[in-house]
Amino acid sequence: MSLPIGIHDLSFASTEFVLPHTALAAHNGTDVAKYHVGIGQQSMSVPAADEDIVTMGATAAAPLVDRCGKDRIRTVVFATESSIDQAKSAGVYVHSLIGLVPSCRVVEMKQACYAATAALQFAIGLIRRDPSQQVLVIASDVSTYEPDSPGEATQGAAAAAMLVGADPALVRIEEPSGLFTADVMDFWRPNYREAALVNGRESVGAYLRAVEGAWKDYTKQGGRSWEEFAAFVYHQPFTKMAYKAHRHLLSLCGRPADRDTLERDLGRTTAYNAVIGNSYTASMYLGLATLLDQADDLTDRPLAFLSYGSGSVAEFFAGTVAAGYRTHLRTGANHEVIARRRPLDHAGYRALHAWSLPADGGDHSTPAQTTGPYRLAGVSGHKRLYETR
Numbered sequence: 001m002s003l004p005i006g007i008h009d010l011s012f013a014s015t016e017f018v019l020p021h022t023a024l025a026a027h028n029g030t031d032v033a034k035y036h037v038g039i040g041q042q043s044m045s046v047p048a049a050d051e052d053i054v055t056m057g058a059t060a061a062a063p064l065v066d067r068c069g070k071d072r073i074r075t076v077v078f079a080t081e082s083s084i085d086q087a088k089s090a091g092v093y094v095h096s097l098i099g100l101v102p103s104c105r106v107v108e109m110k111q112a113c114y115a116a117t118a119a120l121q122f123a124i125g126l127i128r129r130d131p132s133q134q135v136l137v138i139a140s141d142v143s144t145y146e147p148d149s150p151g152e153a154t155q156g157a158a159a160a161a162m163l164v165g166a167d168p169a170l171v172r173i174e175e176p177s178g179l180f181t182a183d184v185m186d187f188w189r190p191n192y193r194e195a196a197l198v199n200g201r202e203s204v205g206a207y208l209r210a211v212e213g214a215w216k217d218y219t220k221q222g223g224r225s226w227e228e229f230a231a232f233v234y235h236q237p238f239t240k241m242a243y244k245a246h247r248h249l250l251s252l253c254g255r256p257a258d259r260d261t262l263e264r265d266l267g268r269t270t271a272y273n274a275v276i277g278n279s280y281t282a283s284m285y286l287g288l289a290t291l292l293d294q295a296d297d298l299t300d301r302p303l304a305f306l307s308y309g310s311g312s313v314a315e316f317f318a319g320t321v322a323a324g325y326r327t328h329l330r331t332g333a334n335h336e337v338i339a340r341r342r343p344l345d346h347a348g349y350r351a352l353h354a355w356s357l358p359a360d361g362g363d364h365s366t367p368a369q370t371t372g373p374y375r376l377a378g379v380s381g382h383k384r385l386y387e388t389r
């Protein structure tokens, strides 16, 4: 049997602020049931002016280093589609903020919401080569659409940090993977834009085609049979999308898509995403955190993962939950990430949505709005300045 490699520790962070969908619905004149029931979202995390993918990524990663140490981390892979620099990896800032050793490689990966899964697979390959090493994978994103657009209600922000290593305490990632790529323009963000562009209907169809393609390839590669999976963890741009995808696969496999089946397979994977919103690369891994925190004992149970990134790439793979995993969960801290956010009214949210760092090359401080351990203090000569509290 090959050496078990996978997720040894998992932590996540989100933002200082939260906008309840009731406030968005009141502003838009939308029936709030469209948000609560139609897309399955309750609220969205909103970054403060002094927060970004680096501060969230460092906040998510620091507890892993506190618990497991830093000496074995020789690689950091930062997955994002909200990149802050075209050259320098956001991971280098995190490497510095959390005090990792210099003998380390750091790189940024991109393929929309899928990149964290590419990072995880890359990490597994490195650990297979040298099982004494660990890889820190950080998925951090801020989802931004135009105000008053259909995508607005699916915004969100979070970072998930995973320590990947041999003999993992949480989930052993398995082979094979089912893969799928198709060149589609369902969702994209040209370098000169802050907000993503999206063809909403096309994006839902592209997601479903990718799920189908990845599942078909997974079965062709000799993967596990459907009945073996205890739960299915999907990328969740909004939580109802996971239900659409699962119904699609159930129908493809000739299985009934009744309410009980859907709740059993997915019901325990959506709680965090429903209140955080779309965190792009982090979303599926927040789904895993929710599941592990909520489900009855999953020891030795296989889980199915479906990672999707617009554009589009998808991967279907399995992971088996490790014995003793419950002693490594961060359930209390995870609840606190959600509970500590301060509610915004609609005007406050719109002011933050319109905020951006000055791009004139001057010296600018950001308003001190955050209370977390790391903050973006300002910008000077086009350089971002971070602060540790």
Ligand code: CAA
Residues within 6 Å of the ligand: 031, 033, 034, 035, 037, 038, 039, 113, 150, 151, 152, 153, 154, 186, 187, 198, 199, 200, 201, 203, 204, 207, 235, 236, 237, 238, 241, 278, 280, 308, 309, 310
């Ligand atoms: N009560 C209950 N349900 C209601 C309702 C009400 N009063 N009003 C509407 N609904 C339901 C609708 O019936 C619909 O349900 P179904 O999809 O099951 O038919 C649901 O609420 C949404 O309503 P609409 O389809 O009318 O919503 P919309 O067109 O305004 O927006 C969207 C939907 C296009 C997906 C939009 O949210 C969007 O553009 N989102 C961003 C793109 C996205 O998330 N795509 C997902 C796949 S791409 C991906 O996964 C990558 C990624 O992260 C971006």
